[in-house]
Amino acid sequence: MNWLRHFFRTPEAVAGALILALLAAMALAAPLLFPGDPQAIAGPALLPPFQDWSLPLGTDRLGRDVLAELFHGARTSLAVGLAAAAAALLIGAVVGTLAGFAGGLIDEALMRITDAFQTVPSFLLALAFVSIVGPSLGVVVAAITLGAWTGPARVARAEVLSIRERDYVAGARVIGMHPLEIAFREVLPNALPPVLALSSVIVAAAILTEAALSFLGLGDPNRVTWGGMISEGRTVLRTAPFLSIVPGVALVLTVLGVYLAGEGVVESTAVRRSLS
Amino acid sequence: MSVLTVSSLAKRYRRGGKPFAAVDDVSFEINPAETLAVAGPSGSGKSTIAKLVLRLIEPDAGRIDFEGQDLLALSGATLRAKRAKVQMVFQDPLAAFNPRATVARVLDDPLRTHNIASRADRPRRIAALLERVGLDAGLAARAIHEISGGQRQRVAIARAIATRPSLIVLDEAVSALDVSVRGQILELLLDLQRQERIAYLFISHDLGVIRAVAHRVVILDAGRIAESGDARDVIAKPQSAIGKALVAATPRLIRNRP
Ligand SMILES: Nc1ncnc2c1ncn2[C@@H]1O[C@H](COP(=O)(O)OP(=O)(O)OP(=O)(O)O)[C@@H](O)[C@H]1O
Numbered sequence: 001m002n003w004l005r006h007f008f009r010t011p012e013a014v015a016g017a018l019i020l021a022l023l024a025a026m027a028l029a030a031p032l033l034f035p036g037d038p039q040a041i042a043g044p045a046l047l048p049p050f051q052d053w054s055l056p057l058g059t060d061r062l063g064r065d066v067l068a069e070l071f072h073g074a075r076t077s078l079a080v081g082l083a084a085a086a087a088a089l090l091i092g093a094v095v096g097t098l099a100g101f102a103g104g105l106i107d108e109a110l111m112r113i114t115d116a117f118q119t120v121p122s123f124l125l126a127l128a129f130v131s132i133v134g135p136s137l138g139v140v141v142a143a144i145t146l147g148a149w150t151g152p153a154r155v156a157r158a159e160v161l162s163i164r165e166r167d168y169v170a171g172a173r174v175i176g177m178h179p180l181e182i183a184f185r186e187v188l189p190n191a192l193p194p195v196l197a198l199s200s201v202i203v204a205a206a207i208l209t210e211a212a213l214s215f216l217g218l219g220d221p222n223r224v225t226w227g228g229m230i231s232e233g234r235t236v237l238r239t240a241p242f243l244s245i246v247p248g249v250a251l252v253l254t255v256l257g258v259y260l261a262g263e264g265v266v267e268s269t270a271v272r273r274s275l276s
Numbered sequence: 277m278s279v280l281t282v283s284s285l286a287k288r289y290r291r292g293g294k295p296f297a298a299v300d301d302v303s304f305e306i307n308p309a310e311t312l313a314v315a316g317p318s319g320s321g322k323s324t325i326a327k328l329v330l331r332l333i334e335p336d337a338g339r340i341d342f343e344g345q346d347l348l349a350l351s352g353a354t355l356r357a358k359r360a361k362v363q364m365v366f367q368d369p370l371a372a373f374n375p376r377a378t379v380a381r382v383l384d385d386p387l388r389t390h391n392i393a394s395r396a397d398r399p400r401r402i403a404a405l406l407e408r409v410g411l412d413a414g415l416a417a418r419a420i421h422e423i424s425g426g427q428r429q430r431v432a433i434a435r436a437i438a439t440r441p442s443l444i445v446l447d448e449a450v451s452a453l454d455v456s457v458r459g460q461i462l463e464l465l466l467d468l469q470r471q472e473r474i475a476y477l478f479i480s481h482d483l484g485v486i487r488a489v490a491h492r493v494v495i496l497d498a499g500r501i502a503e504s505g506d507a508r509d510v511i512a513k514p515q516s517a518i519g520k521a522l523v524a525a526t527p528r529l530i531r532n533r534p
């Protein structure tokens with residue numbers, strides 16, 4: 001718990017944590033505060049913000065409640081960002097561990113595949129995948145994961161390459177432990193810290209990619225997303241700029257919050273490690 | 277019958293692009309309940325022999341017979357099963373364990389891997405192992421990094437004997453320990469050997485220690501056996517140049533033991 005104290009000593013980390021806490025609260029509270037369908041018509045179209053206190057942020061082109069959309073959008077952004085990052089970290093850690101630990105042909109093959117995925121820009125990959133399979137929340141998560149697992153895979157492999165030479169790995173072999181058990185129970189957990197250090201960047205990138213896909217109309221049509229809101233607002237940018245600004249600011253704050261909090265965690269764990 | 281017979285073992289590495297023999301035409305055997313020491317200067321191939329015998333690396337030539345069975349012919353699951361019988365104790369007892377492990381987990385691994393005890397029975401076996409090496413059974417819950425170096429080396433020995441091996445390879449197993457702790461660990465090793473008839477392949481650069489625990493000694497020089505024989509005889513009257521140099525580098529030997 002010592003690192004928590006280090007974490008809260010840096011103002012950036014505190015700001016990041018606050019933003020994330022707010023975002024999480026929004027995501028969790030969305031169905032309670034706005035139990036109805038956020039895509040249903042709630043009032044007159046294009047009502048400006050702060051006019052009607054039952055619709056504090058006004059309404060969009062179709063008369064939908066912007067605040068409700070914002071809350072439900074937080075839910076989508078957070079869910080997609082976290083799910084895609086978790087999947088990318090998991091796949092990356094497993095692939096990197098297998099490659100680094102097995103070595104030889106397996107390593108060669110897995111790293112060529114990783115190279116192949118890394119050469120294609122991850123956004124194009126996601127775009128292509130969603131256009132082929134069709135937009136739904138699961139597909140969007142998969143599409144983002146597709147371009148995000150290579151970084152963790154490389155970091156995990158590099159770490160495993162150094163860990164596998166340690167005495168304790170030889171010790172596990174001498175005991176007669178199965179190689180897969182050595183790889184995943186003895187080596188992988190010790191290779192995780194630098195891999196997990198990537199998570200804030202991956203979550204932030206995943207949230208942005210999801211927004212970009214939705215902006216292009218490739219998000220899940222049954223979900224409110226910030227990217228979709230920005231895209232909708234664009235058509236009335238001159239007359240009702242707040243329709244794009246509100247979700248845009250939310251997006252920027254979220255990415256900033258994730259990044260700051262992530263940096264704070266990495267830094268405070270580094271402090272802890274250098275202290276011990 | 278010998279526990280271990282090594283014949284014409286060779287292992288080559290590359291250094292600066294050129295191949296060189298880290299171990300070259302090495303042959304020896306170890307009998308049950310016997311300690312064979314391997315001595316030699318740094319880089320003479322001692323650890324390489326240990327790794328070859330443990331099948332951690334593959335030799336380029338030679339034969340390793342363990343209890344009459346060709347060890348090099350084994351692979352996969354049969355090799356893993358055989359590993360129960362050939363155990364190891366490392367020099368650095370901290371590096372030898374997963375940094376996240378607890379004492380209990382370290383001792384649980386061999387018992388579980390070789391199905392030596394049921395899950396319910398294992399805590400009792402772990403406590404017995406700890407007591408066998410002179411540790412308090414309450415240590416089981418502690419993390420590996422929370423116990424002292426001497427305690428850790430006792431845990432390493434407990435782990436090595438968990439599968440009732442007939443051979444334990446000890447690569448500089450007491451070199452990192454304080455002199456007082458070293459004596460106790462050597463005492464424990466001798467006691468285990470008497471009780472369980474375990475053979476030791478005892479690697480050390482310390483002729484004083486070798487003289488105290490080993491029956492026979494092999495002296496290596498640049499991967500080859502320079503001389504071998506009864507430990508006390510070789511140390512008292514070394515024949516090879518390297519043997520003489522090693523003895524000369526250990527002055528306290530002369531006064532130490534009768
Ligand atoms: N994986 C490897 N690749 C290349 N050369 C190696 C490798 N392992 C060992 N060597 C070389 O083989 C020789 C023998 O090494 P080894 O570790 O067996 O020596 P040692 O007798 O145990 O020395 P020390 O007393 O310092 O532990 C050394 O010259 C070493 O540099």
Ligand SMILES: [Mg+2]
Pocket residue numbers: 322323324
């Ligand atoms: Mg060595």
